[in-house]
Each structure stands twice: as C-alpha cells, then as structure tokens.
Amino acid sequence: MNKLEEICATKREEVAARKQERSLSDLETAIRAQTPPRGFQAALARAQDDRFGLIAEIKKASPSKGLIRADFEPAAHARAYAAGGAACLSVLTDAPYFQGHEDYLIAAREACDLPVLRKDFMVDPWQVAEARALGADAILIIVAALDDSVMAEIEAAALDHSMDVLIEVHDAAEMDRAARLSSRLIGVNNRDLKTFTTDLATTEQLAPRAPAESLLVGESGISSHADCARLADSGVRSFLVGESLMRQADVAAATRTLLHG
Numbered sequence: 615m616n617k618l619e620e621i622c623a624t625k626r627e628e629v630a631a632r633k634q635e636r637s638l639s640d641l642e643t644a645i646r647a648q649t650p651p652r653g654f655q656a657a658l659a660r661a662q663d664d665r666f667g668l669i670a671e672i673k674k675a676s677p678s679k680g681l682i683r684a685d686f687e688p689a690a691h692a693r694a695y696a697a698g699g700a701a702c703l704s705v706l707t708d709a710p711y712f713q714g715h716e717d718y719l720i721a722a723r724e725a726c727d728l729p730v731l732r733k734d735f736m737v738d739p740w741q742v743a744e745a746r747a748l749g750a751d752a753i754l755i756i757v758a759a760l761d762d763s764v765m766a767e768i769e770a771a772a773l774d775h776s777m778d779v780l781i782e783v784h785d786a787a788e789m790d791r792a793a794r795l796s797s798r799l800i801g802v803n804n805r806d807l808k809t810f811t812t813d814l815a816t817t818e819q820l821a822p823r824a825p826a827e828s829l830l831v832g833e834s835g836i837s838s839h840a841d842c843a844r845l846a847d848s849g850v851r852s853f854l855v856g857e858s859l860m861r862q863a864d865v866a867a868a869t870r871t872l873l874h875g
C-alpha cells in the first residue's frame with residue numbers, strides 16, 4: 615500500500631464515523647446558514663489575467679516534512695496571504711497526516727474575503743456537503759486516489775453546491791482521466807506520491823496535454839518568482855504554494871516577492 619492509499623483508507627474510516635454522527639439533512643441545514651461560495655476559479659482566472667494566480671496554502675505539517683510552522687495561526691496567515699496578493703486560499707483539514715483541522719478553514723475564511731479550498735482527501739460525496747457546511751468554496755479531487763465513477767459523483771456533488779473543483783493529476787494517464795470530468799480547473803502536482811520529491815518538469819510535461827480552455831495550476835515544490843516564471847513559459851500562470859511561504863517570518867512580504875520578484 616502506498617502513502618496515498620494508506621491516507622485514503624484512514625479517511626474512509628474517519629468519514630464512516632462522521633456520517634454516523636451527522637446526517638445529510640443536518641449538513642443541508644448548516645449549508646443554508648452559510649454565506650454563498652466565493653467563486654474560486656473566477657478569482658484565480660482574474661488574477662492570472664493580470665499577472666499570476668496564487669492559491670496560498672495554510673499548512674501546518676506534512677507527512678514528508680513533519681511540522682512546518684510552530685507558531686501556526688490560520689487567521690493571521692490568511693490575512694498575510696491576502697495582503698501579499700494571493701487570489702485564493704487552500705487550507706489543509708486532514709488531521710492524521712497533515713495536522714490540519716476544520717476550524718482552521720473556518721478561521722481562515724472568516725479572516726479575509728478570499729475564496730477557500732478545503733484541502734483534504736475526498737473519498738465520498740458526503741464530504742463535499744460537509745466542506746460546504748464549513749464554508750469551503752472549492753474542493754480537491756485527487757485523480758490518483760479515486761476511480762472514475764466516484765470521481766464523477768464527488769464532482770457532481772460539488773457542482774450541485776455551486777462549488778469549484780480543483781482536479782489534481784500527476785501523470786499523463788491521470789490528465790486523460792481528468793479530461794472526462796467537467797471541471798476545467800486542473801492542478802498538476804509536481805510531488806511524486808511515492809518518493810515525495812518534487813520536480814517542476816512534471817508541470818511542464820503535462821501542461822500541453824490538458825484539455826482546451828483549462829485553467830492550469832502548478833502545485834508543490836514552488837519556492838521563488840523564478841519558479842513561477844519558468845512555469846509561465848509553458849503556459850501555466852497559476853500556482854499552489856504551501857511550504858515555502860509557510861516557513862517565512864514575514865508571510866505577506868514573501869507572498870509579494872513570489873508574485874512580483
């Protein structure tokens with residue numbers, strides 16, 4: 615079993631337990647009390663028309679790096695990312711592997727007016743309703759983790775709630791499977807899921823294979839303006855960046871430097 619399979623197996627158990635505690639109708643009630651989705655893909659598209667689109671990630675820890683930031687303050691990081699010019703936020707909510715929490719998403723979304731992606735391992739459409747109930751504006755579908763039918767069900771649930779879907783691929787076969795979904799917001803993960811090493815060439819190689827009219831996002835291992843400029847040469851003008859920004863003392867300044875050099 616590779617790490618992704620292990621994480622998803624743990625997630626299935628977690629979701630089974632949560633479903634016992636919270637019915638779908640209970641979630642629907644919470645959703646009605648939520649503010650409407652903020653338009654994640656539209657915000658990213660506007661930003662990259664102007665310059666670069668940044669999805670800045672609120673990430674406390676990861677399986678490969680352990681604790682990334684000790685003085686972890688989701689609301690303060692959200693405000694710093696917004697001040698630095700990020701178009702959108704991504705907030706890790708997976709607890710067992712990333713030390714994330716739903717409360718971090720709620721706090722980050724309340725602290726600014728950027729659209730927020732719930733970064734978690736979606737294995738069941740129920741989680742989409744849960745994400746919207748928390749306020750999430752977008753969810754992630756990891757193609758490597760799902761078969762085609764579950765993927766389509768999760769996407770349909772998100773579109774039903776007027777949320778955007780970031781579809782994550784990391785090889786050519788996954789890009790072809792992503793093309794069969796309807797979302798055209800496609801992230802190429804530069805991180806090899808087996809070795810955890812990152813290589814920006816992954817985005818460069820897969821970008822030409824994306825369906826027409828896709829909004830492409832380069833994900834993982836991006837740490838400088840030069841990295842962004844390099845990926846822009848292959849037509850990718852939006853980026854998902856976590857660790858390199860989370861490690862900075864002045865997150866707002868680092869975000870500005872990443873975007874503007």
Ligand SMILES: O=P(O)(O)OC[C@@H](O)[C@@H](O)c1c[nH]c2ccccc12
Nearest residue numbers: 671833834835836854855856857858
């Ligand atoms: O911290 P980085 O190297 O900038 O990467 C951010 C983001 O791409 C990464 O956290 C990520 C991409 N896809 C994921 C899926 C699950 C958990 C995490 C991720």
